[in-house]
Amino acid sequence: MDDAVGFAVDGAVYGAVRDAVYGAVSDAVVSAVDGAVGRAVGDAVYDAVGGAVYGAVRDAVRGAVSDAVVSAVDGAVGGAVDNVGGAK
Known part of the structure; x- marks a missing residue:
């Protein structure tokens, strides 16, 4: 009986x-x-959101810089043309 209890x-x-x-x-x-x-899911979401935000900011900065450069060149060319025209 003791063995049975012990086993139990x-x-x-x-x-x-x-x-x-x-x-x-x-x-x-x-x-x-x-x-x-x-x-993994968090990193993927973070990368996607970060990429989208980075892309939007990059495009905005490039657009602003491009517009500023075009305006400056356009102004310089226009001024040079005006000066040539005025010299005649």
């Missing part, structure tokens, strides 16, 4: 420890996978 207690303890370890390992694996997926 040992089995119960083993089962409880096994379930606790499996649960902890399972939770750790799920958290790691969830974190990795979350970071």
Whole structure:
């Protein structure tokens, strides 16, 4: 009878420890996978948003610089033409 009780207690303890370890390992694996997926998705979203914002800012700056350069060149050429015309 003592052996039966001992086996029952040992089995119960083993089962409880096994379930606790499996649960902890399972939770750790799920958290790691969830974190990795979350970071990957987060990085992809961040890269997409960052790329879009960077592209918009870059295009705006290029447009402003281009407009300023065109205006300056246009003004210089126009002034030179006016000076030549006035010299006649």
